[in-house]
Amino acid sequence: MADTSGQRAATLQPFTFGGAAAFGDARVGRLLLVQLAVALAAAAAIVWFVRAAWLPVVHDAIRALxxxxxxxxxxxxxxxxxxxxxxxxxxxxxxxxxxxxxxxxxxxxxxxxxxxxxxxxxxxxxxxxxxxxxxxxxxxxNRPALDPWWGAWRPPVLWITFVTVTVALPLIWATLAAVLAGPAWLLAFFADRRLTFLESWKVAGAAVLPGAVLMIAAIFGYGLGIIDLVQLLAALVLHLIVDVVYACAAPFFRPKAGSNSRRNPFAARNASAENGPNRAS
Incomplete structure (x- = not known):
């Protein structure tokens, strides 16, 4: 019972190799829920950056027309x-x-x-x-044409950006997980770990989230002036490397192929049925 509760706790966080591996046993809905939470955080970071860094320049440029x-x-x-x-x-x-x-x-x-x-x-x-x-x-x-148009469309632009990022990121992660699922499944196969292809897709879908959180931090750092554009691009490359590392390492934290970590409810019944006649004899 303690192992089961520990595995459920690990499923709630994909930020360790074991936690990402535990998503293989989670429902797809649980994975999508965690991905949605990270996507909302990423969308908030991007909207904050656009609002703080780019929109003031657009506003001033329109006023200068x-x-x-x-x-x-x-x-x-x-x-x-x-x-x-x-x-x-x-x-x-x-x-x-x-x-x-x-x-x-x-x-x-x-x-x-x-x-x-x-x-x-x-x-x-x-x-x-x-x-x-x-x-x-x-x-x-010109200023008379664009100034009122921009005043009306500035809030919708931010909302459209937020919704677009929130919807697009899970789709991108699903595609990336499909690419990483193959190598993850092969590594699990040669390491004698229990992992089906669907489970490997779920593990890969969780493995891309630590890199996404790293990228969110980089966006905030760039917007606050802590890092420059070169460092932001380096973080972009690094977050992809983190995705690959997690997807390749997580399969080694799966149960052994010969073990049965999930309790089989029919095993006890079969054993009782087999032992029953022996006791009677």
Whole structure:
């Protein structure tokens, strides 16, 4: 009885190898519930970062826009010829440079630049651009048009981000667990540990959660200025390594293949049925 209660307690936390291994015997609903709790924490961390680090720059950039300017037929019609930095902080910079001349140089970690035919994104990861849509729609890029729109959509943007992250993370973890389940099952097989493929998927689904918690801490650290962008990217790589380590180590904490850790209710009945005639004789 003590072993059973201890195993149930371990199932509630995936932050040790034994705890992750215990999820193999848990119901799928229990695993999904724990994943949902971690996903909610991750969504809260991302929304906090977006609200504290990026949205103020977007707000200031909209306030710095001129009274005229629009995107029409895939081209930005802008009243100023010179490149202009609209707003920036340590995390994000937003500017307008019709020719992408490189005149706007910001130490921000991510730079968004509106050009004449596209919007460019530049960061430590590289450079990419997205062309404006070639449509009849006219998109106002000016303060009178965007200021009230942003005031109305700022709260929904945060809620959409929160819901999207909360839904997307369990799906990503389920896919990653399916990838890690194969190696986990093979390790359990060669180590003579009891683990079916479904159980290995549940173990792998729990094994990805410690890395997720590490990434949540890294996001808070980055937003508070404790770590920089390079260290955040290092944490991103490290959290994947943690996932693999947990998925590969947890199978060794499963019961031996020959042992029967779950009590079989029919074993006692069969033994009684076999011993009954012997006693009578």
């Amino acid at each position: 001129p009274d005229s300017g629009e995107i029409r037929h895939g081209r930005l019609h802008w009243p100023e010829a010179q490149p202009r930095l609209l707003a920036r902080n340590r995390f994000l910079a937003i500017g307008v440079d019709l020719r992408h001349s490189g005149a706007i140089r910001s130490p921000s970690h991510v730079q968004v630049e509106l050009g004449q035919g596209d919007i460019a994104f530049q960061s430590l990861l590289g450079y990419t651009s997205i062309a404006y849509p070639q449509s009849e729609w006219i998109v106002g890029v």
